[in-house]
Amino acid sequence: MVDVLHHVPEGKRVKAVDEAIKRVGTGGIFLFKDMVESPFWRRLAHNIDDLIFSGEWVRQVKTAEVEAHVKAAGFVLVESQEIPRIFYGNTLRVFRRL
Template sequence: MSSESGSFSFSRPDLSRFLFDLYDYEPGLLRRLISARPHVCPFDHIERHIPQDARVLDVGCGNGALLAILLAAGRIKEAVGCDVHEGALASARTAADRTGRGNAVSFRRIQDFQELPDALFDVVTMVDVLHHVPDGARAQAVAQAIRRVAPGGVFLFKDMVEGPFWRKLAHNLDDLIFSGEWVKQVKTADVEKQVINAGFELVESKNIPRLFYGNTLRVLKRV
């Protein structure tokens, strides 16, 4: 994996192999699921919105795949990954260390979005998190995340599409199998409106198909 002119130079298979090698300490099935994520989650679209030497807050970082990719590419000056699951955070710490740049990132277990670091970041990411949050608590989760975006900084939101039905079903079955949840899709238009009303402008709005899945990506800049 290399970086040229501010963009990664890799194919999805290359990135999949990178993650497969990086997470070789995980059990076989989990290792393969992590390495398959680039074929589902559009990391390539996400990374180009991360400036070089950025301060990044990854809300709901899970096992740290996104942060590991950005660390390995030299995108991150300083980062914090937050999640509710200590097991996932332990894996994320190991992955970050194995990139050789683990000293640039710290990880924090949180029980509530109000416990996010009380600091400002160039980029705040919320990738495949909000559909796990109860419907009535989603607006507050977004509000807490965007509070951490510095002036001129970016809030990057990625979640599953609301349709068509068969893509929606693919995501729901995936979450049911791997997280034991029958999740409810996020109304992306509501998130977009909330963030714009908080003083952001829309930079990119895109739906990105991957295999049976569909991703909705919104990038908003604080003005």
Template structure:
């Protein structure tokens, strides 16, 4: 698969191959883990909610896989990725450069969610981030993210499922192995209530199973 805009498929196998080729500068194990993400994370369901030529903020972008996919597909006009880990951001910058569309994206290291860019965005994504945030800070994290959504814009939230138990356990073990954290699941209903109270409508709600895992996807629009 070409990493250039204009010839891109959201087939899971193609996405996996694309990421494996794109991140060939990473250690072998990490490269394989990144390339396995399309089999766990529903990138195709995320992409279809992002308008053409959108201005996108990815909160907790990590090594930039989502933004790299969107850049390579020609989906975004302007993008900003934010994360607390400089090592992950360095990898994200290199991946963006290799898509041929690095001029459309910038990356910012933040110490807290209050340091997110003050601009307004057509789409703000928070993908598999909130369960890593201490429970007492989660309301603030969501509050700061949705502040950046423009009128009529989209807040796209994805995290791991709360149930059934065995899918939740699969996520917990995964995070324990790869991040050293025994995380506590996000209460999706609380996120929904908070975002709706801030003037958004929930227009898509999905539970998406993948292998042993489960994804909770919520898509909101600012009224």
């Protein structure tokens, strides 16, 4: 799930994650990458970019909530990174289904 969840309405995000993770078999990988929550200026850069290119003012995803939800579904976190990219920044989580 790469750079998608912030485009999903907040009330539908859990279902979107559930739909994605149910397709991952035992031993399989679920990848979550999205915009960083902080610092503010990186988040703002993403918001402006999305407003220009997709016409949406998006709301950031709470990475900790996604992480907790995916772990509760039987996955383990195997990689966690915050990736700065000039004005932007991404959060990356890699999970493996047990």
